[in-house]
Amino acid sequence: EPEVTQTPSHQVTQMGQEVILRCVPISNHLYFYWYRQILGQKVEFLVSFYNNEISEKSEIFDDQFSVERPDGSNFTLKIRSTKLEDSAMYFCASRNRISNQPQHFGDGTRLSIL
C-alpha cells in the first residue's frame, strides 16, 4: 500500500539554524499538510497546500516557516531560524481529495533544537 515517507527521521539542530524537513506524499494525492506534535500534546495543524499554494495556515505557522513543492514528488517544510520551542514531531500528510477521504500520515521527523 502506498505511504507517505518523511526524512530525516530525527534532526538535531542548534537554535537559530535553518532546517528543512522533507516529505514524499502518496503519488496521486493533491492536498498536502504539515502538522506538529509537541511531546505529550495533541497533533496540531500547521499548514495546508493545494495547487501549488498555501490554502490555510495556523497561528503557529509564522514568518519563520515556509513550505514548498519543488518538484512533482517532494513537499518540504522549512524553518528559517529555529527556536527551542520548535522541538516537536513534525508530520506530513496527504489526501487525494477533501471530500470524505482521510489524510494519510507519514511517521514524522523528530526535530530537536539545542
Added chain:
Amino acid sequence: SQKIEQNSEALNIQEGKTATLTCNYTNYSPAYLQWYRQDPGRGPVFLLLIRENEKEKRKERLKVTFDTTLKQSLFHITASQPADSATYLCALDGGERSDAGKSTFGDGTTLTVKP
C-alpha cells in the same frame, strides 16, 4: 472556539472485552469524523471515517458511531487484544466546507489491553 474532548487520558481493559472510547466536540459542525491509531514515536494511522449523515460504520472488530445532535462519536473495539494497545485519536474535518480540509485532533485516549 472549537473544542474536542476525548474520554480519560488512559483506559485499561482486560483482553477479550470491548473497549469504548468517546469523542465529544463543541463549536464545530464537522463534515466527517475520523479515528486514528498512534503508536509511540509513529505517525497517526487511519482507521475509520464516518460522515455527518451516517450513524454507524464498521470495519472488522471496529465500530464507530456519530451523533451530530449530541456532538459525540463513540469508537468500539470488540474482542480486544494486547496488540490493540495504543493511543487512539479522534479528528474532525470540515471537508469541503473548509478551503483546506484540515483536521482538528483531540488529545487522544491511551488504551492498554491486559492479557
